[in-house]
Amino acid sequence: MPSITINISLYGDIAKHAGGHHVAQTEIMLDGDPTIGDLQDKLGISAEEKGYVFKNAILCDVPGFDAAREESLCEGDHVGIFSIQHMWPYQYRDGVRMSDALARALNEKGAMHNIYKATEE
Numbered sequence: 001m002p003s004i005t006i007n008i009s010l011y012g013d014i015a016k017h018a019g020g021h022h023v024a025q026t027e028i029m030l031d032g033d034p035t036i037g038d039l040q041d042k043l044g045i046s047a048e049e050k051g052y053v054f055k056n057a058i059l060c061d062v063p064g065f066d067a068a069r070e071e072s073l074c075e076g077d078h079v080g081i082f083s084i085q086h087m088w089p090y091q092y093r094d095g096v097r098m099s100d101a102l103a104r105a106l107n108e109k110g111a112m113h114n115i116y117k118a119t120e121e
Helices: 012-018 036-043 100-109
Strands: 003-011 023-031 050-055 058-061 078-083
Touching: 003 012, 003 036, 012 023, 012 036, 012 078, 023 036, 036 050, 036 078, 058 100
Parallel strands: 003 078
Antiparallel strands: 003 023, 050 058, 050 078
């Protein structure tokens, strides 16, 4: 099974998962046809501590969603993951390039917010 190398940047408290304190940048090898979910699992980043996720400068996930778990990764991709405590400035959110999966999830659940919580029915 071939391996691929992914470049990652982790911001905030989750930097500890790659040996950093506030920021960590490194490369990681993954086997097979990995996804962002596989990367998060390998690094030990839980859904509760994951905030915004970018792949190659495209927003793929936001706090409280798991829209990026099945997002495929390819050799040389760059993934940036922010901790839940480090929010992405609101003024940059309007018109941001985002993955198809995240666009579908936001369309179903509503506009982008600072906090996402499951609603009880």
